[in-house]
Amino acid sequence: MDQWDVAVIGAGPAGLTAACRAAVRGRKTLVLEKNRKPGVKILISGGGHCNLTHAADARGIVKAFRAQGRFLHSALAAFSPQQLVELMESEGVPMTVLPNGKILPANGRATDVLAALMRRVARRQVSSDAREGAHC
Ligand SMILES: Cc1cc2nc3c(=O)[nH]c(=O)nc-3n(C[C@H](O)[C@H](O)[C@H](O)COP(=O)(O)OP(=O)(O)OC[C@H]3O[C@@H](n4cnc5c(N)ncnc54)[C@H](O)[C@@H]3O)c2cc1C
Structure with missing residues (x-):
């Protein structure tokens, strides 16, 4: 090692x-x-479609987890849902947002x-x- x-x-x-x-x-x-x-x-994950994040800013994600969401603040400040989407798209994986806010690869793969x-x-x-x- x-x-x-x-x-x-x-x-x-x-x-x-x-x-x-x-x-x-x-x-x-x-x-x-x-x-x-x-x-x-x-x-x-996501039945093979991998809904890898949600159309919300960091505050919205934290709120969805109620009181337990507080521990997410620092992680989401370092790497936001939007940055994850940008990372995937920079790798040639276009994302799509479903009406319920789920974000997954546009081709569902x-x-x-x-x-x-x-x-x-x-x-x-x-x-x-x-x-x-x-x-x-
Ligand atoms: C059925 C199902 C559906 C899901 N759907 C979604 C979804 O749609 N969207 C979503 O965001 N999340 C979904 N999740 C949750 C998602 O899979 C997890 O959030 C994600 O995989 C967590 O990533 P991770 O890297 O923390 O852990 P993991 O993906 O669990 O990776 C941990 C890795 O460590 C390895 N490992 C563990 N112990 C050792 C060891 N001692 N030595 C060597 N290797 C080890 C494991 O084999 C594994 O590969 C789903 C989960 C399941 C089970």
């Missing part, structure tokens, strides 16, 4: 995003995933969301290790 500055446990959306961030900051980063493939939950995260990881040369040899 001496050759890594950062080891991220879990290649879900949080781990993949954190790994990219660490790599952008110049840290040699390793992602460890116990499943054979990364991002498995992304693929089942969760696979495109995972592919976008994996492209970012690959570009930053984040290394990976996963049980039975899956690679990010």
Whole structure:
């Protein structure tokens, strides 16, 4: 492990995003995933459509969680729903907003969301290790 500055446990959306961030900051980063493939939950989220955020500003998201939403303030200030949409669109995944406010890939494919995260990881040369040899 001496050759890594950062080891991220879990290649879900949080781990993949954190790994990219660490790599952008110049840290040699390793992602460890116990499943054979990364991002498995992304693929089942929203019934395969992955409604990955909601058409609301940070305040609106916090409010939806009532009193428990307070802990979201700092995370949403650092990375807002709008920034997530911009990130996906910058990776060539256009988003659409449903009448109920759900935001998902315009083509309804969760696979495109995972592919976008994996492209970012690959570009930053984040290394990976996963049980039975899956690679990010
Ligand atoms: C059926 C279903 C539908 C959903 N629909 C939506 C939706 O439409 N919209 C939405 O926003 N959210 C949805 N969610 C929730 C969404 O999946 C989670 O919010 C999201 O996956 C959380 O991301 P995460 O990176 O924090 O965790 P996870 O996606 O759970 O990723 C954690 C990763 O860590 C790995 N891991 C855990 N322990 C270890 C270990 N010891 N060593 C190595 N690897 C480890 C896991 O295998 C996993 O890959 C849904 C969830 C489910 C189950």
